[in-house]
Amino acid sequence: MGADVELDVLSLNAWFGEKQALKNINIQIPRRTVTAVIGPSGCGKSTFIRCMNRMHELIPGARVAGKVLLGGEDIYTEMDAMDVRRKVGMVFQKPNPFPNMSVEDNVVAGLKLSGGYKKGELGRIAEKNLRAVGLWDEVKDELKKSGASLSGGQQQRLCIARALAMEPEVILMDEPTSALDPASTAKIEELVQKLKAYATIIIITHNVQQAARVSDMTCFFYLGEVVEFDNTKALFEAPKNPLTERYITGRFG
Amino acid sequence: MKTRKTIFLNLQDSVFRYLLIAVSVTVVAFFLAIAYVLVNRSAPAILFNGWGFLSSFAWNVSTEAYGAAPAILGTLFVGVVATLIAIPVSLGISIFFTEYAPRRIRFYLSIFIDLLAAIPSVIYGIWGLWIIAPLLKTYIQQPVVGALGFIPVFAGPAYGISISLAVFVLTIMVVPIISSLATELLSRTPPSLKEGMISLGATQWETVRHVGIPFARLGIFAAIMLGLGRALGETMAVTMVIGNSYLWPGEGVSIFYPATTITSKIASELYEAFSPLQLSSLIELSLILMAISLIINVSSRVIIGRIAKRGAY
Amino acid sequence: MGLLSRKAHDKAARGLCLLITLSAISPLIWIVASIIANGASAISWEFVTSLPKPFGEGGGGIGHAILGTFIINALASVWGIPAGILTGMYLSEYDRSSRLGSAVRVAVESLAGVPSLIFGIFAFSLIVLAVRHYTALAAAFALGLMMIPLVAKATEESMKVVSDDIREAAIALGIPKWSRTIKIVLSIARGGVLSGSLLAFARISGETAPLLFTALFSYFWPTSLDQPMATLQVVIYNYALSGFDDWILKAWGASLLLMLLVLSINIAVRVSTRQKYAEGA
Numbered sequence: 001m002g003a004d005v006e007l008d009v010l011s012l013n014a015w016f017g018e019k020q021a022l023k024n025i026n027i028q029i030p031r032r033t034v035t036a037v038i039g040p041s042g043c044g045k046s047t048f049i050r051c052m053n054r055m056h057e058l059i060p061g062a063r064v065a066g067k068v069l070l071g072g073e074d075i076y077t078e079m080d081a082m083d084v085r086r087k088v089g090m091v092f093q094k095p096n097p098f099p100n101m102s103v104e105d106n107v108v109a110g111l112k113l114s115g116g117y118k119k120g121e122l123g124r125i126a127e128k129n130l131r132a133v134g135l136w137d138e139v140k141d142e143l144k145k146s147g148a149s150l151s152g153g154q155q156q157r158l159c160i161a162r163a164l165a166m167e168p169e170v171i172l173m174d175e176p177t178s179a180l181d182p183a184s185t186a187k188i189e190e191l192v193q194k195l196k197a198y199a200t201i202i203i204i205t206h207n208v209q210q211a212a213r214v215s216d217m218t219c220f221f222y223l224g225e226v227v228e229f230d231n232t233k234a235l236f237e238a239p240k241n242p243l244t245e246r247y248i249t250g251r252f253g
Numbered sequence: 254m255k256t257r258k259t260i261f262l263n264l265q266d267s268v269f270r271y272l273l274i275a276v277s278v279t280v281v282a283f284f285l286a287i288a289y290v291l292v293n294r295s296a297p298a299i300l301f302n303g304w305g306f307l308s309s310f311a312w313n314v315s316t317e318a319y320g321a322a323p324a325i326l327g328t329l330f331v332g333v334v335a336t337l338i339a340i341p342v343s344l345g346i347s348i349f350f351t352e353y354a355p356r357r358i359r360f361y362l363s364i365f366i367d368l369l370a371a372i373p374s375v376i377y378g379i380w381g382l383w384i385i386a387p388l389l390k391t392y393i394q395q396p397v398v399g400a401l402g403f404i405p406v407f408a409g410p411a412y413g414i415s416i417s418l419a420v421f422v423l424t425i426m427v428v429p430i431i432s433s434l435a436t437e438l439l440s441r442t443p444p445s446l447k448e449g450m451i452s453l454g455a456t457q458w459e460t461v462r463h464v465g466i467p468f469a470r471l472g473i474f475a476a477i478m479l480g481l482g483r484a485l486g487e488t489m490a491v492t493m494v495i496g497n498s499y500l501w502p503g504e505g506v507s508i509f510y511p512a513t514t515i516t517s518k519i520a521s522e523l524y525e526a527f528s529p530l531q532l533s534s535l536i537e538l539s540l541i542l543m544a545i546s547l548i549i550n551v552s553s554r555v556i557i558g559r560i561a562k563r564g565a566y
Numbered sequence: 567m568g569l570l571s572r573k574a575h576d577k578a579a580r581g582l583c584l585l586i587t588l589s590a591i592s593p594l595i596w597i598v599a600s601i602i603a604n605g606a607s608a609i610s611w612e613f614v615t616s617l618p619k620p621f622g623e624g625g626g627g628i629g630h631a632i633l634g635t636f637i638i639n640a641l642a643s644v645w646g647i648p649a650g651i652l653t654g655m656y657l658s659e660y661d662r663s664s665r666l667g668s669a670v671r672v673a674v675e676s677l678a679g680v681p682s683l684i685f686g687i688f689a690f691s692l693i694v695l696a697v698r699h700y701t702a703l704a705a706a707f708a709l710g711l712m713m714i715p716l717v718a719k720a721t722e723e724s725m726k727v728v729s730d731d732i733r734e735a736a737i738a739l740g741i742p743k744w745s746r747t748i749k750i751v752l753s754i755a756r757g758g759v760l761s762g763s764l765l766a767f768a769r770i771s772g773e774t775a776p777l778l779f780t781a782l783f784s785y786f787w788p789t790s791l792d793q794p795m796a797t798l799q800v801v802i803y804n805y806a807l808s809g810f811d812d813w814i815l816k817a818w819g820a821s822l823l824l825m826l827l828v829l830s831i832n833i834a835v836r837v838s839t840r841q842k843y844a845e846g847a
Contacts, residue, residue, distance in 0.1 A: 259740075262742040263742070265742055265744055265745075266742045266743045266744050268744075269743070269744035269747075270660060270743075270744075272652070273652055273653075273655060273656040273660055274656065274660075274666070276649055276652040276653055276656070277652070277653050277656045277657070277661075277666070277670045278666070278670075279649075280649070280653050280670060280673055280674060280677070280714060280718075281669055281670055281673040283673075283677070283711060284673040284676055284677050285673075286688070286692075287680070287684060287685075287688045290688055290691045290692060291684070291687065291688070291691075293691075294691045341586075342586055342589075342590055345582060345583045345585075345586030345587060345590075346583070346586060346587045346590050348579075348583050349580075349583035349584055349586070349587045350587075352580075352583075353580050353583060353584065354587075360840060362587070362591075363836075364833065364836050364837075365591050365594055366590075366591075367832060367836060368594055368829055368832060368833070369590070369591075369593070369594045371768060371769075371772070371828055371829065371832040372594070372597060372772070372825070372828070372829075373771070373772025373773070373774070373799065373824060373825075373828055374772065374773075374774065375772070375774040375799050375802045375803055375821075375824075376597065376601065376772075376802065376821050376824065376825055377597070378802075378803070378806065379802055379806040379817055379818070379821055380596075380597050380600055380601070382806055382807075383604075383806065383814065384596075384600050425590075425593045428590055432590070456572055456573060456575070456576035457576055457579075457580070458575055458576040458579035458580070459572065459575075459576070461579075479679075482679050485681070486680075486681025486682070486683065486684075487681070488681065488682065488683045488774070488775040489774045489775060489799075489803060492803075493803070493806065493807065516681065516683050516775070519683060519687070520683065520775055520778055523687075523690070523778070523779055524700075524778060524779065524782060536687060536691070539683065539684055539687050542681060542683070542684065543680070543681075543684055546679060546680065546681060547676070550676065550679050
């Protein structure tokens with residue numbers, strides 16, 4: 001395993017009760033890149049990234065087998081689940097800022113609610129991360145307002161800032177723009193490439209063009225298996241697998 | 254590798270979880286403890302009084318002869334009759350609320366109903382005792398006794414304070430309980446069912462009668478059981494207006510006679526009970542009340558469960 | 567049935583329901599009016615701040631009962647509300663479907679249906695008989711126990727309504743469960759928890775039966791928690807049944823005060839809950 005592999009996935013299998021959702025996944029996500037995960041509905045993309053931060057196992061009846069190495073350690077057997085989630089952040093499809101907290105408090109929620117930080121520190125951290133997602137100028141006069149009072153696109157950027165504030169190694173994004181309008185979508189797409197300076201990004205998208213626009217690597221899932229995983233440019237210009245070609249040209253899914 | 258921080262956080266989580274479990278288990282323990290304590294404290298009386306306790310109409314402290322029959326019969330009579338009268342009244346209110354009341358007054362109407370339920374029972378008691386009793390006596394009881402007093406049910410003398418007054422006050426107290434639940438249930442009738450009826454030309458009343466109420470009947474049944482449970486357990490209002498006497502029904506069945514319920518007997522006698530057997534007998538009475546309550550609670554749940562399983566609403 | 571006759575039925579039904587509703591509401595108005603009419607004249611500075619005078623003398627007051635009511639209610643709330651919240655929290659966040667959770671739920675439901683008299687007897691047997699004297703602590707115990715199912719239900723229901731999306735966000739941040747439960751879910755649900763607690767407080771303020779077997783009554787200022795204590799409710803009960811005009815008047819006065827307390831809490835909660843819906847919370 002090279003020093004530039006962030007996540008080393010080895011023989012990963014996952015089930016919902018009897019139904020197998022992921023079949024023998026073996027891939028290596030390179031460090032500080034943006035990897036897009038594409039595929040038709042039900043192909044296992046969501047299950048896959050939820051296995052990266054140990055959220056899949058929270059579903060009643062769910063099961064995981066295999067290894068996922070983060071920095072050489074298996075997140076399942078060698079790390080505590082809470083630690084994994086602090087190092088592997090997540091942004092969800094529907095923006096979910098905490099409505100009972102201010103904008104500022106939302107950004108640092110992960111730090112504040114786990115304790116151990118001084119009040120002054122948190123203000124600086126909030127500002128730093130709001131700037132990083134391009135929200136600072138828009139909300140700097142409304143820091144004390146509820147997180148839920150922002151627009152949809154702003155809320156999602158707030159959620160990204162919240163994940164970023166944990167200084168994670170990896171940020172998982174589950175179709176972060178599918179619930180947003182085109183203008184907000186564009187802003188977030190711009191942001192995704194910038195984010196790789198801070199962490200490795202894995203982004204699920206059902207929009208193939210979006211994948212082509214924002215990612216360095218692309219991973220095509222179908223029926224719970226990885227069909228193709230390659231450099232984005234290469235995958236889109238000369239897909240090696242006929243299935244991949246059919247999907248990206250829109251002939252199914 | 255587990256960082257120190259997460260070890261500490263996991264510890265916090267465990268402590269908190271055990272705290273919640275401890276509190277919840279304690280709540281269960283209290284419930285069981287109530288049953289245990291009641292049985293334990295009434296044991297001497299149970300052994301002494303035997304089965305005759307349920308059928309005897311006497312209560313004599315000096316001869317230590319204790320009987321629960323008038324109290325049990327009083328509780329059942331007052332509770333059941335009050336609930337029966339409350340049912341059409343509550344449904345009338347609920348139907349008015351969901352079908353006929355203009356939107357604007359619905360909020361105020363619901364507050365009124367809630368306030369009726371919120372009035373402390375001791376206040377119902379003082380109102381029943383000093384306002385209603387004299388009126389009842391003069392304008393209703395005495396005339397009826399005069400005209401129909403030869404019928405045992407209406408025999409005099411009429412004091413105002415009586416089992417009928419208890420029924421009156423209790424009915425008012427039970428109505429808001431059934432009504433607020435029934436209103437919620439009726440308002441949840443699926444609009445599609447209602448629209449179906451209306452498109453067939455049904456009147457509002459017909460819609461409620463043939464769709465609304467049948468749809469909600471399980472919940473309404475539950476509400477009625479809840480009201481009945483409350484009526485059986487009501488203490489202060491009943492104690493203050495029922496007269497506390499073993500006259501009814503042992504020596505006469507007139508609804509104008511003073512009577513006793515389990516709750517009124519205990520409330521009026523417990524704190525001056527000096528004989529251990531008297532005290533134990535009173536607690537035996539409360540055990541009977543608890544048993545009646547539980548039976549109503551459990552059986553209504555079983556009935557609801559059975560009907561629900563059959564696929565009806 | 568002819569159409570005219572069906573319409574007549576409908577109108578009759580409407581009229582009947584209106585009549586029923588009016589007649590059901592009128593007791594409320596009648597009661598409130600009676601209490602105000604009879605009790606207002608009893609209210610005075612002396613009434614609210616002094617002790618009862620020896621029997622036969624006029625004047626005096628029920629200051630000790632007002633204080634007693636608040637002391638006992640406060641004590642009951644201090645343990646009843648937190649216990650209720652913790653139980654509700656457990657049912658909502660920690661245990662929606664295991665055996666223990668079901669047992670707790672059944673216990674809470676059953677406790678809610680137990681007549682208040684039984685709580686009084688329970689506290690009487692457990693505490694009063696053991697220490698051989700009536701004590702306000704037993705009253706606080708009984709009333710607090712009565713609050714638990716009310717507060718637990720309100721808490722569980724308010725917390726259950728919080729969207730799972732929020733919980734997922736908190737889990738994904740690696741926040742410990744206790745922190746997420748209290749600082750996020752409970753915080754979002756706090757309106758419902760507060761309403762439930764206030765209503766529970768109003769409810770026990772109206773309960774008298776448990777007091778008769780625990781705190782009983784007193785004619786003096788409370789000097790210790792471990793002794794009998796007067797309360798508004800028992801004042802009303804004792805004085806109303808006394809047959810002495812002066813005392814009956816005082817019972818009306820006490821009723822007025824008690825009614826103000828209970829109704830104002832109830833109205834405040836209903837109004838504030840409605841406002842929440844109006845703003846689309």
